Amino acid sequence: SVYGQSVTFSAKVSATAPGAGTLSGTVQFQIDGVNFGSAVNLSGGSATSGTTKTIAVGNHTITAIYSGNANFNTGLGSVGQVVKKTNTTTSLNTSNSSIKTGRSVTFTATITVNSPGYGTPGSTVTFFNGSTALGTGTVSGGKATFSTSTLSIGTHTITAMYNGDSNFNGSSDNVLQTITRN
Numbered sequence: 001s002v003y004g005q006s007v008t009f010s011a012k013v014s015a016t017a018p019g020a021g022t023l024s025g026t027v028q029f030q031i032d033g034v035n036f037g038s039a040v041n042l043s044g045g046s047a048t049s050g051t052t053k054t055i056a057v058g059n060h061t062i063t064a065i066y067s068g069n070a071n072f073n074t075g076l077g078s079v080g081q082v083v084k085k086t087n088t089t090t091s092l093n094t095s096n097s098s099i100k101t102g103r104s105v106t107f108t109a110t111i112t113v114n115s116p117g118y119g120t121p122g123s124t125v126t127f128f129n130g131s132t133a134l135g136t137g138t139v140s141g142g143k144a145t146f147s148t149s150t151l152s153i154g155t156h157t158i159t160a161m162y163n164g165d166s167n168f169n170g171s172s173d174n175v176l177q178t179i180t181r182n
Helices: none
Strands: 007-012 026-031 045-051 058-066 075-083 088-094 099-100 104-115 124-131 133-136 143-148 154-161 171-180
Touching: 007 026, 007 058, 026 075, 045 133, 104 124, 104 154, 104 171, 124 143, 143 154
Parallel strands: 088 171, 099 171
Antiparallel strands: 007 045, 026 058, 058 075, 088 104, 104 143, 124 133, 124 154, 133 143, 154 171
């Protein structure tokens, strides 16, 4: 899965000896050894956990612990769950695509989380004029801005590069900015 994606876990409990009775009891799900929700009643030999969107990026062990009953011993099973960073999309806009030299222009980068991920990206956006870094803006509420009045006369390709963070991959976009004579 990716960070912020809804995840639900299911466990199937089966008897290894035929005719021993009806399976009943509960299953407690754990993520990395920590209980996830309350124990779930077994129904038809199966149990399903609640849903979560908050598993951190990384490798995790999901364990289902069967409580047992009068006829069956306890048991457990485990599976690995890999949570990857969520992809993002950056959209860059300019406050005015054609301005006169010496005037200020503001660039706004909007960072959105690609489905099925969820959450609010953090970190910074670096703004470039071609390959030259102009400065950075801090991402707040999914946006980062940068203003400048030092662009030379001509047409410039301005790029906003979202640098990503511990949960979200970086992305970029660019716009053309024209600076004309006064």
